[in-house]
Each structure stands twice: as C-alpha cells, then as structure tokens.
Amino acid sequence: MKKLSEQEIESQLTKLSGWEYVDGAIETSFEFKDFKDAFSVMTRIAFECEAQGHHPDWSNVYNSLHIRLNTHDAEGITEKDFKLAQSIEEIIESE
Template sequence: MNKLSEVEIGSAIAQLSGWAIVDDKLQKNFKFKDFVEAFGFISKVAIVADKMGHHPELFNVYNKIRIDLTTHDVNGISNLDFELAQKIDKLL
C-alpha cells in the first residue's frame, strides 16, 4: 500500500460524489433526520470498516456526521481510503 500522489488523488476523487480533500484527508459530511438515524449509519460504517481493517475518523453531533479517511501507515491518502469511501456511499 502506497501513499497516492496529488494527481492520483485528483483522478480518484473525481469518481466520488461529495468527498473533498481537507487537511490532507478524504472528507465527507452527512446529515440525517435525527440522532438515531445518524448513529445507525455510524454503526453500518463501523462494520464495513472493521471488515476492511481500515478505520475512519468519525465525528458526530446530533444528526450530523463527518468522516475523515487517511491511511496512517503511509502518512496520507491511499487506495484503501477511496475503497472505503465508495463502500460508505453505498450504505446510503
């Protein structure tokens, strides 16, 4: 697993919807009907991430969730982050 270049990141992020690079992390914000719906989504993300062995940074305030993806082993963004982002989007 390697850290992606800016060109590789630009190409990969073009395949996603709503994700952006913020502070050298792949980030997306989500808004749900209420806290229970938001927390249910977090639980689904946790199951997918754990199966991949790749754990996101999750931030939750009531019905809002922010997810940051980075690969700490390579000190940046890798293909694993984009793979997880795609899987997260399919949970919606």
C-alpha cells in the same frame, strides 16, 4: 500500501460525490433526519470498517456525521481510503 500523489487523489475524487481532499485526508459530511438515523448508519459503517481493517476519523453531533479518511501507516491517502469511501457511499445510498 502506496501513498497516492495529489494528481491521483484528485482523479479518484471525481468518482465520489461530496468528498474533498483537505489537509492530507479525504473527507465528507452527511446529515440525517435525527440522531437515531445518524447512529444507525454509523453502526453499519463501523461494521464495514472493521471488515476492511481500516477506520475513519469521524465525529457525530446530533444528526450530522463528518468523516475523514487517510492511511496513517502510509502518511497519506491510499487506495484503502478510496475503497472505504466507496463502501460508505454504498451504505448511505442504501438508506
């Protein structure tokens, strides 16, 4: 998988609301009503990650979820990261 240039990353980010390029990864945060809602969405995202064979660095504290994506094998951001980010957005929007 080809590592994207910073220009390509910035161009792709214009298609994703709330995502930023920070220290070699794209990242975002979400806030939910409570822990149960946050964990429910995390579970749905986890199944999608497994289906895509691509897994985020993420953390959850009570009702908040922070997600960072990069492709470790490519040592940067690839199309895989943007594909998963788009899938995450679709899951969030369906809630």
